[in-house]
Amino acid sequence: MPAEAEIEILRAFEPVVRYTHGEKFFPMSVGLYVRASSLWLHVPGGTDEEVVPEGELTLERLEELRDAPFGSVFYLRFVQPLDLTGSAAALAGERKLAKRQDSEFKAGVGRLARGGLLPRLGDGLFSLSLLLRGTVPGATAAAAALKYAELSEQDPRFVYHGRVVRQSGWTICQYWFFFAYNPWRSGFHGVNDHESDWEMVSVYLYERDDGLVPEWVAYASHDFHGADLRRRWDDDVDLELHDGHPVVYAGAGSHAAYFHPGEYQAVVPLPAPRRVKQLAAALAAFWRERLGQSDETRRPLRIPFVDFARGDGVSVGPGQEHEWTPVLIDETTPWVSRYRGLWGLFARDPISGENAPAGPMYERDGTARPSWFDPLGFAGLAQVTPPPQELRTMETECESLEHRESELDRLIEEETDVLRKLGVQIASMHGSPHLAGASERLEAEEAERVESLSRLRKEKSENLAVVEALRRGIEARRAGDRDDPRAHIRHAAAPVPESTMRFAHATEVWAAISISLLLLGLAVLLIWSPSNAWAEAIVLVLAFIVGESVLRGTFVRTINRIGVVLALVAVVVLFVEYVLWVAVALLVTLAAYLLYQRFEEYRA
Amino acid sequence: MLVLAAGALNLAEGVVSVLDGGDASRLAEGATELALGLLALAIARGTFRMAIWAWAAIMTWAAIGLTDELLRHFFYRDANYAVMAIDAAVVFVLTPRDMQVAFGVRMPPAHVLEPERTRAGRS
Numbered sequence: 228m229p230a231e232a233e234i235e236i237l238r239a240f241e242p243v244v245r246y247t248h249g250e251k252f253f254p255m256s257v258g259l260y261v262r263a264s265s266l267w268l269h270v271p272g273g274t275d276e277e278v279v280p281e282g283e284l285t286l287e288r289l290e291e292l293r294d295a296p297f298g299s300v301f302y303l304r305f306v307q308p309l310d311l312t313g314s315a316a317a318l319a320g321e322r323k324l325a326k327r328q329d330s331e332f333k334a335g336v337g338r339l340a341r342g343g344l345l346p347r348l349g350d351g352l353f354s355l356s357l358l359l360r361g362t363v364p365g366a367t368a369a370a371a372a373l374k375y376a377e378l379s380e381q382d383p384r385f386v387y388h389g390r391v392v393r394q395s396g397w398t399i400c401q402y403w404f405f406f407a408y409n410p411w412r413s414g415f416h417g418v419n420d421h422e423s424d425w426e427m428v429s430v431y432l433y434e435r436d437d438g439l440v441p442e443w444v445a446y447a448s449h450d451f452h453g454a455d456l457r458r459r460w461d462d463d464v465d466l467e468l469h470d471g472h473p474v475v476y477a478g479a480g481s482h483a484a485y486f487h488p489g490e491y492q493a494v495v496p497l498p499a500p501r502r503v504k505q506l507a508a509a510l511a512a513f514w515r516e517r518l519g520q521s522d523e524t525r526r527p528l529r530i531p532f533v534d535f536a537r538g539d540g541v542s543v544g545p546g547q548e549h550e551w552t553p554v555l556i557d558e559t560t561p562w563v564s565r566y567r568g569l570w571g572l573f574a575r576d577p578i579s580g581e582n583a584p585a586g587p588m589y590e591r592d593g594t595a596r597p598s599w600f601d602p603l604g605f606a607g608l609a610q611v612t613p614p615p616q617e618l619r620t621m622e623t624e625c626e627s628l629e630h631r632e633s634e635l636d637r638l639i640e641e642e643t644d645v646l647r648k649l650g651v652q653i654a655s656m657h658g659s660p661h662l663a664g665a666s667e668r669l670e671a672e673e674a675e676r677v678e679s680l681s682r683l684r685k686e687k688s689e690n691l692a693v694v695e696a697l698r699r700g701i702e703a704r705r706a707g708d709r710d711d712p713r714a715h716i717r718h719a720a721a722p723v724p725e726s727t728m729r730f731a732h733a734t735e736v737w738a739a740i741s742i743s744l745l746l747l748g749l750a751v752l753l754i755w756s757p758s759n760a761w762a763e764a765i766v767l768v769l770a771f772i773v774g775e776s777v778l779r780g781t782f783v784r785t786i787n788r789i790g791v792v793l794a795l796v797a798v799v800v801l802f803v804e805y806v807l808w809v810a811v812a813l814l815v816t817l818a819a820y821l822l823y824q825r826f827e828e829y830r831a
Numbered sequence: 832m833l834v835l836a837a838g839a840l841n842l843a844e845g846v847v848s849v850l851d852g853g854d855a856s857r858l859a860e861g862a863t864e865l866a867l868g869l870l871a872l873a874i875a876r877g878t879f880r881m882a883i884w885a886w887a888a889i890m891t892w893a894a895i896g897l898t899d900e901l902l903r904h905f906f907y908r909d910a911n912y913a914v915m916a917i918d919a920a921v922v923f924v925l926t927p928r929d930m931q932v933a934f935g936v937r938m939p940p941a942h943v944l945e946p947e948r949t950r951a952g953r954s
Contacts, residue, residue: 518926762906769898783883783936786890787926793897794922797915800904804912 228391230555237389237400237553240430240441243469243544244404245488247479247537249332251325251372251414252424254404254543256386256554257562258286259378260423260570264303269573271298281307290561301568302583305407305422306370314366321369324376332479334416334535339738341492341533341723344745344775350532351742353418363420363574363581371408371422378407384552385543388587392557392602396613398432398439399602403556403587404482408571411480411534418481418493418532419580422571425587426482428475429602431457433613442614444473445606446484447598448720450493454607455719458486459712465719472545478534488538489722518791536722556587567593607715618704625697628690635687642680649673734778745771836917838871844911867892886925886934893921 246253266279266289278301279288295301309317325331339347388403409424411417431443444466445457458466465486467474476485478493485491543549556563563586571583585591588599598605612620649669656666700710748767752760769789776785802809841864848861871892877885896918904910924930931937 759906762902765902766898783887783890786887786894787931787936790890790894790897790922791926793894793901794919796901797897797919800901800910801912801916801919 233391233555234389234553236391236398236432236439237402237555239439240400240432240472241387241389241544241551241553242402242428242430242444242473242475243542243547244475244477244484245538245542246477246540247332247535248540249330249414250477250479250540251330251410252375252406252408252482253379253541254385254387255375255379255407256382256384256552257388257405257570259382260305260405260407261286261289261303261562263374263378264305264571265307266568267302267304267573268293268295269300269302269575270296275573286562290565292565300573301566302573303423303568303570304572306367306374306572309364309366309370313370314364317366317370317373320373324373328376330540332415332535334533335490340735343779344741344772347738347742363422363572365413367422367572368408368410368413368420372410375407385549386552386554388556389553390556390587394603395609396433396616397603397608398434400430400432401587401598401602402428402430404428405570406482409480409482411478413480415480415535416533417478421574421581422583423569424482425570425584426477426484427587427598428473428484429598429606430473431603431606431608433615435615440614441471443606443608443611446475446486448483448485451718451720452607453605454715455717457606457608457715461709462712464713469544470546474544476536476538478536481534483534483536485534485536485720485722487722488536491534491536491720492723493532493534533723558588562586563588618701621697621701621704625694625701628694628697632687632690632694635683635690639680639683639687642676642683646673646676646680649676731778737775737778741771741775835872835875838868838875840868840914840917841865841871842868844868881934883935886931886936889921890925893918893925897922 244254261284263281264284265277265281266284267275268278269275278293281304284303289303293301339350342350386405388405390401390403392399392401404426406424406426407422409419409421412420427447429445430441431445432439432441434440441460443457443459448456460466460468467486476488477483478485478491481493483493541549544551558564566586567589569583569585569591573583574581576582582591585593585596588596590596601609603609603611649672653666653669653673656662656669703710745768749764752763752767756763772785772789773782776782845861845863845865845868848857849865851861852858874885874888874892878889896914900910900912900915900918904915925934928937932939
């Protein structure tokens with residue numbers, strides 16, 4: 228298909244993306260970014276080496292294939308290393324820029340107040356882990372914002388890199404958005420920062436006589452995979468359309484895509500050994516199922532972060548204040564397929580959160596990216612038939628199952644016949660000791676055949692149910708009815724409701740200072756009363772938990788939880804202390820119960 | 832009944848401690864137990880009326896009692912295991928969903944409302 232035709236398809240379904248007020252980075256051309264970057268090589272155990280300096284790098288030079296030892300990482304640097312003066316200048320410059328552009332971000336309700344004491348402790352540990360992990364150096368975000376502002380003055384276009392791919396009857400439009408920087412942590416209290424960012428939206432179309440028709444749209448997002456990423460075009464609960472274009476609400480700094488505007492509680496797993504996670508999950512299940520506590524299915528050991536996707540900032544797309552400039556890409560685009568390195572700083576973060584991502588075609592380790600080579604599987608569409616072929620596929624499957632049904636009838640008949648003959652033979656052998664061996668063999672064969680007959684009957688019964696469902700589906704399709712557009716969704720991201728974000732000023736202040744106060748309190752106990760420090764520390768922690776629950780209005784639930792935990796510990800203590808008496812009580816109870824039962828039986 | 836029993840036990844211990852006399856700290860301990868016993872009896876009255884505040888008060892009181900006894904057990908080896916057992920029993924009696932529903936602490940499952948879902952705009 229000619230490039231113009233592909234651009235036309237991309238244009239027809241390109242999304243409208245609404246950003247949050249305060250967002251500093253918008254989708255840009257990779258060429259512009261590369262020309263402002265330098266190319267580096269990291270060799271394990273060695274120092275990083277500059278391969279192509281800033282000003283000399285172009286897309287053509289980037290795509291040159293270069294030899295490097297195993298374990299090496301090629302990466303770009305958008306912001307060159309900053310000294311103290313450079314960092315201070317960048318921070319001051321960025322503040323001025325934000326004022327000039329009126330792009331200062333206001334978090335509103337404090338992030339910390341949205342989680343309890345434990346998540347905040349986890350958050351504190353996560354912040355401390357940044358001291359140990361490799362991270363993007365401080366002030367890099369500010370320097371990147373200044374550099375991006377300069378570049379966007381040279382080229383103010385909002386660019387997406389679009390790809391049209393055909394797979395199994397679907398035509399897929401992939402819109403890849405490239406950002407110079409992901410300032411989620413430094414700018415929006417999020418999880419991570421990294422140089423460069425790639426985000427993607429896919430629209431899945433099918434062909435009809437009158438042209439291509441959109442059926443599904445999938446937004447890449449945190450915490451969701453497969454079918455949960457996609458919505459059907461006629462899903463008017465989740466999918467907002469603006470003149471036939473899907474509307475995306477982008478997370479501030481993270482650029483993750485959402486269907487609804489709002490503030491999302493993104494959860495990040497706390498790094499913990501597998502056994503600890505398993506134990507925590509088992510305890511949570513015991514807590515919910517055995518003790519009948521809180522119905523919410525909470526995932527243990529996770530730190531909540533907020534992803535602000537308010538949609539109250541810059542809006543880009545058809546009919547918006549800014550329009551898109553499409554750039555067509557595919558496997559033959561050299562920078563896409565030949566450069567497998569990172570598109571920004573390699574921060575040496577072992578859990579990769581702060582390392583820059585690779586290009587649209589590759590993962591950070593240089594392997595192929597599933598969303599590129601398997602866009603259907605990425606959105607859980609591998610098993611979904613395009614609508615024009617759906618009826619035919621259902622009819623074919625129905626015919627095939629009906630055929631199998633007649634075959635099963637025949638097999639059941641044959642198997643029943645054989646079994647009856649076997650049954651007659653075995654029955655006739657009774658009373659003939661010399662036929663014991665033969666009878667045993669036949670009984671074994673009979674048992675196998677009974678099982679096989681049972682399997683055939685089970686298959687027939689299941690087939691009948693499936694055929695019935697298919698027939699109903701076929702009739703519905705013929706009548707022009709469609710199934711529920713949301714039937715495939717198992718987990719959907721929902722913004723945090725306004726009502727749960729209303730905290731009193733006292734709660735916000737408490738959220739900000741409580742962890743530090745708790746740590747200071749523990750330190751004071753260690754100095755003031757070292758011999759009783761453990762006992763007093765436990766009382767202090769419990770007091771903090773109860774105080775927190777009073778402020779958050781969850782006192783009743785919290786005191787119940789504390790009570791249940793303490794009661795469980797007390798049961799163990801009492802059992803250990805009175806193990807002999809517990810055993811005696813059990814034996815006496817058992818004896819009395821049995822005596823009562825036997826006596827009742829005797830009386831009857 | 833458990834609250835009454837626990838209250839009575841605390842009350843009795845308090846009375847015995849106060850009547851026995853002894854040093855100031857022993858007297859203070861007795862007075863505290865006496866006060867706790869009286870408080871428990873007041874809560875027991877609320878419990879018979881199935882008041883939500885009484886449920887919260889008993890649970891709080893049991894949690895405080897359990898904390899005290901467990902700390903005594905683990906750090907000072909002078910726990911009162913009878914009080915510990917009664918407090919644990921109180922917690923287990925008050926925790927089941929039916930009991931919480933009866934006190935009005937939790938809504939019955941059928942009354943749980945689905946979260947509101949906004950419809951996406953189309954233009």
